[in-house]
Amino acid sequence: MAGTRTDGRVERGNQTRRLVLGRTMDIASVxxxxxxxxxxxxxxxxxxxxxxxxxxxxKEELQLATVRAARAVFADRVARPAAAVPPGVGRIWRLCAAYLEYSRTRVFSGGCFFTTVAAEFGARSGPVRDAVAAARVEWCDHVTGIVEEARVAGALRADTNADQLAFEFMALLEMANADSALHRDDRSYDRAAAGVEARLRAAATDPALVDALRR
Incomplete structure (x- = not known):
């Protein structure tokens, strides 16, 4: 019986923690x-x-827990869908499309959680800034890795600079998020998608594969 009561308290604590973090992620995104x-x-x-x-x-631990929770949401909504697609231009496109959908549908009220908090903590120091920076590095490395996978697989030209192309993709995605959040204008998502498509077509060994992605 004691074990049952303990398990019940733990589960209630976990439920409360999820409730709190759901709210803190939304607040922090705005x-x-x-x-x-x-x-x-x-x-x-x-x-x-x-x-x-x-x-x-x-407060600091609440902030850190919020960053960790947001990383898990971001991985689930942005990174995981692309993992189901084989390496190549399709996986790159799926990753970029998932980010745009994550921002457009306002998984967080303010758009991309990490865009907001990166701007807030970029010039600071301390554990929270380090956690935000680590999440940013993880995302950059992930995008670069997917681009490099496509290059190695022969889907992108051999001379493709994965770091540069990933940077350009992220710039397009984050500009769409920022423009939508500031101006309440979702046309930026279509512009970003068109930009991603154009850069993919320019780098692809078979541009016809890119043409088929948005059909």
Missing amino acids: EGLEGLSIGRIATELGLSKSGVFALFGS
Whole structure:
């Protein structure tokens, strides 16, 4: 019986943690991580401040937990769909399309969580900045890796600079996110998709494969 009661408390704690992080990710995507506080979250969700404090212990840990949770959401909504596609221009296209969909459908109210918090913490120091920077490096490395996979597989020209092409893809995606968030104009997503398609076609060994991607 004691074990059952303990398991019940653990599960309630886990449910509360998920509830809190769902809210903190949404707030941070709009206001940044400095907009978070244990007191605010407790009030908004109708929880006890002591209960939220027991789960996170400090504002900094709440911020760090929020970054970790957002990384998991980003991986699920952006990286994972592309993993189901074989290496090549199709996988690159699927990754870029998944990012645009993640931003367009407002998985987070402010658009891309990491675009918001990277701007907020870019010139700072400390554990939260380091966590944000690590997430950024992970994303950059992932995009570059997928481009390099396509080059090695022969889908992109042998002289393709994977770092440069990945940078251009990310610039297009993040500009679409920023433009949509600021101007409430979703036409930027179509412009970004067209830009990704054009860069893929220019780098592909078989441009016809790129032409078929958006059909």
